[in-house]
Amino acid sequence: MWRFKQFMPKEQAGLEGRTVDVGSLKVHVRNVIAEGGFSCVYLARDAVNSSKQYALKHVICQDGESLDLVMKEISVMKLLKGHPNVVMLVAHAILDMGRTMEAMLVMEFCExxxxxxxxxxxxxxxxxxxxxxxxxxxxxxxxxxxxxxxxxxxxxxxxxxxxxxxxxxxxxxxxxxxxxxxxxxxxxxxxxxxxxxxxxxxxxxxxxxxxxxxxxxxxxxxxxxxxxxxxxxxxxxxxxxxxxxxxxxxxxxxxxxxxxxxxxxxxxxxxxxxxxxxxxxxxxxxxxxxxxxxxxxxxxxxxxxxxxxxxxxxxx
CATH class of the missing domain: 1.10.510.10 (Transferase(Phosphotransferase) domain 1)
Structure with missing residues (x-):
């Protein structure tokens, strides 16, 4: 179950404060806006055009099943891209961190x-x-x-x-x-x-x-x-x-x-x-x-x- 958080300053954790590359997009990660078991959604701003803001979903995939779920989500969002009633996937990346895989999905921000x-x-x-x-x-x-x-x-x-x-x-x-x-x-x-x-x-x-x-x-x-x-x-x-x-x-x-x-x-x-x-x-x-x-x-x-x-x- 996702738990949405209020927009307020909090102690830095995870990706907060970092600038990360997701595909061809570079974003500056701000505060956590929702969190689940092994994932967080952050508010992020375009590092080039600060007027653009996104939701960045960061998922730690500890096994093949969790990676499959992320790949399925990416696949469906790409298939439905452009539909006005589907949250748009802007960019994504899958990172091999050794023991785990990490997924980053940059999506349109919905407040x-x-x-x-x-x-x-x-x-x-x-x-x-x-x-x-x-x-x-x-x-x-x-x-x-x-x-x-x-x-x-x-x-x-x-x-x-x-x-x-x-x-x-x-x-x-x-x-x-x-x-x-x-x-x-x-x-x-x-x-x-x-x-x-x-x-x-x-x-x-x-x-x-x-x-x-x-x-x-x-x-x-x-x-x-x-x-x-x-x-x-x-x-x-x-x-x-x-x-x-x-x-x-x-x-x-x-x-x-x-x-x-x-x-x-x-x-x-x-x-x-x-x-x-x-x-x-x-x-x-x-x-x-x-x-x-x-x-x-x-x-x-x-x-x-x-x-x-x-x-x-x-x-x-």
Whole structure:
């Protein structure tokens, strides 16, 4: 779990204060803005043009598995580069330090995460229009992933991984948990490996029923992202998790309640219900979710016709 820190001076540690070369880019590393187990994200400035600032992700890869995760993240970000709702990868480098490998990813800087915005919203709820504009941007990013061949499942969609860009667009980040291995796991050894991957690289509150119980013999596919989108939309609407205490039994049964207040349109609550179907086959795909009537009304008029024809619009 990433832990975002407040912008404040602190004692120097790690890369802070250093100037480092990442690919063809030279950056001056400032303070830590987020940290995980073996990684940190720093605020960094371009050493040549100080008006440009970036987020520098520094990962210490202690084994092949952690290196594979970083390489996967780089690969997906390069594939989606240029999408307005995906955090842009500016430069990257993999360094052989002897006993360990270190990865540095320079990305566009986004000052706020969605979870920070939700936690600091004050006493009121968001208007439906604002909710759907946020959700539309996230769905645009997921659509770009699910349209790849084979589809790329993010597998860790959550408010912490949605950032607000300087251009006002909401952007998806953290692609280390992605997968194109969509299958039903039947053999015990395969199930054990997949259960370990799910435990380490997904978040319980957003984890789909088929990921909680592999003995259901359901295909684990990109539909896990549709479930997570349902959980995300619920949280943006009601500022809490759909499933109290991340209860496994509640999730397996799809047992949750739409609060009486605040009131949202039937189309919004129906979209939540459709995405939180316990069976992945009963959930809509991302095209049905993003380009259904609920979100199409929030597609900018100038590009709505293009969306209807090709089902994608990077301007939206």
């Amino acid at each position: 706020k995460s969605l979870v920070t915005v939700l936690e600091n919203r004050g006493a009121g709820y968001f208007e439906e229009k604002k909710i759907l504009l946020i959700f539309r941007d996230v769905c645009n990013a997921v659509f770009a992933m699910h349209c790849q061949s084979p589809p790329i499942a993010h597998r860790d969609l959550k408010a912490e991984n949605v950032l607000l860009g300087a251009d006002g667009a909401w952007k998806l980040c953290d692609f280390g948990s992605t997968s194109t291995n969509h299958k039903c796991f039947n053999r015990p050894e395969e199930m054990g490996i997949e259960e370990d991957n799910i435990r380490k690289h997904t978040t319980p509150a957003y984890r789909a029923p088929e990921m909680w119980d592999l003995y259901r013999r359901e295909v684990i596919s990109e539909k896990v992202d549709i479930w997570a989108l349902g959980c995300l939309l619920y949280r943006i609407c009601y500022f809490k998790s759909a499933f109290d205490g991340e209860s496994k039994l509640q999730i397996l049964n799809g047992n949750y309640r739409i609060p009486d207040s605040p009131k949202f349109s039937a189309s919004v609550t129906s979209l939540i219900k459709d995405m939180l179907e316990a069976s992945p086959d009963a959930r809509p795909n991302i095209t049905q979710a993003r380009y259904g009537p609920v979100l199409m009304s929030y597609c900018r008029q100038s590009c709505r016709s293009a969306c209807l024809v090709v089902y994608i619009c990077f301007k939206c």
